[in-house]
Amino acid sequence: MQKMALPFLPGNTFTDPTKRKYHLSQSLGYKNGYALPARPTVGIGGEPLEVNQLSLAELDELNNKRPTLTYGQAKQPPPEDFIPAHVGFDKKVLKFDAFFQQTVHESQNEYYRVRPVSIFYYLEDDSISVIEPHIENSGMPQGKLIKRMRLPKNDQGDYWHWKDLNVDMNVDFYGKTFHITNCDKWTQEYMASEGIELNPPAPVPSDPYIESRKESAALRTYKTPSNFDKLRQFIELDGKVLRFYCVWDDRNRMFGEMRPYIIQYYLVDDTVEVREVHEANDGHDPFPLLLKRQKLPKNRDNVESSFPSVVMELSEHEIKDWYTPVDFSIGRTVYVYNRPFLIYDCDEFTKAYLYKKFNVKDFTPVEVKGRARNVPKMDLPPYNGFGSFEDSLQSCLSLVPQPPKKDFIKMLENDHKVLRFEAVMDSVKPEDKGRRFIISYRLADDMMTIFEPPVRNSGIISGKFLERTRVTKPGSLPNNAQFYGPQDLYIGATVVVFNHRFVITDADDYVLLYLEAHQQDFPGVQKTIESLRQRRDYKASTIQAPKSVKAAPMKIKRSPGDLQHLLGEVKSQLKKDNYTNFTSLTQAFLKYDKDRSGKIDVNEVKRVCHRQNLPIDDDLMNALVAELDVNKDGQIDHAEFMKFLTYY
Known part of the structure; x- marks a missing residue:
């Protein structure tokens, strides 16, 4: 005390x-x-x-308690019991999901890491802890990054409070920045009860290295390869090509035009080729291809920006989207390296393939026509008369004349087939009266030759009158030439050959037989056939042929003096043969006297005549033997032989 x-x-x-x-x-x-x-x-x-x-x-x-005067103090409700913070907020924790990026140095596989963490805020004593979840085989220490403590907010002595936290914001703990992305449901309810509105959740970026690790660690799935492999594709689709007809409309540019092209899709290796379609005098260089055969990408620029396109070509690893047959159809515009090609039609094989493979049924062609061009008309000059008409025409069609094309099938079928006609010249000159000609028409090349037979003492050189050439009709134009044909060579027709007039008077029997068998090949040849038939009937009625007996001796009607003349010709031929081959008449006699009897049999004379190819008839042979055999014994002696060869 x-x-x-x-x-x-x-x-x-x-x-x-x-x-x-x-x-x-x-x-x-x-x-x-x-x-x-x-x-x-x-x-x-x-x-x-x-x-x-x-x-x-x-x-x-x-x-x-307050003193009152009337009815006394009103009873106040009992106040709530005081609950300390460590009791009221015991085991009450706010959980936020966050992440931070950590730079990785000296590594070619990764440049940074995205490390997710969980931020726990303890309401009991306003302490904070940061824990990183464990990731298998991460290669770095994980777990509790910041142990439970009150974390300073700034240099002024303030600490982080739960009122300072929100979703989709950055917080700095000891110099490391954490980005809050989300929170759990209890934290949302607590913050809402305290009047704090949370932001929407933010996405968490993926870690490239972790994703690559997941791909390598994932269970591998194997897909059974298709039966349609490259070998089968080569065997079944080799030589099968889809052909699309298209145009490139480039008229918006200066000097641009609408040009036709052909897109060919090779099914054997899924390659595309663009071929140019050239026309005569189109003004373009004769290059066959606009794009050589290769795989065609849909978008060549859709590659990674880090790809070194300056020094390397694009491959299937950089471009994943290529053109396939389903991308080609009539009416669709296909971009070939930024050039638009409008497909307006395709061939029959392509239509059948698209219908069978992709059930495409509409193959209506698209009408694509450019502006009509005024093409200058070329006027052919008149025929100058040098060479054939076809040769002169080739010099007008091209700078370097080409030989005119021939119908080889017609030449092979009608080789050595010639129609021969007899004609006379129709001329006002008196010396041309009575001149006879043979007109030969060659069916192989429709050319005519004219030959004049020799006539003794006529004063006119015989032989070829016209070389082999095609003869045009009078009044034919150079651009529409009309040539003589079998239908124009009838009996009585007048043929004008280079201002020379010939009148046909007769023809071979082969002409009539050939024209009757090939009437359909020569329109209008019926007139020629009728004239030839009338000529044949006329000749048959005027010439009475004698009745002939099979195997009977030939009988020829001779005029007076013919037998003596022919006998002198035979003697001259035999004499000429002996003087040419022997030095003396005796040696000539010994040649035919085989048995050295001094006489020659009459049959030896007949054999000599046959050996000399002398056309001796029976009456002529009898006259010859009668002149040699003077004794009428069938033998010719030396004197008779010498007389026969010496005198006529």
């Missing part, structure tokens, strides 16, 4: 040596596992409390 009387000043205090306990009494009790507040019954060190043992509720009631 003495110590309580002393003032509490420095020097007046002292320690009680009997006091051994200095701990505070427990103010928190547990009942059935729940923490409940408990009022201490003793003071520090176990000393009894000398104050009134009133509860906090009673003390509050006494403090709030």
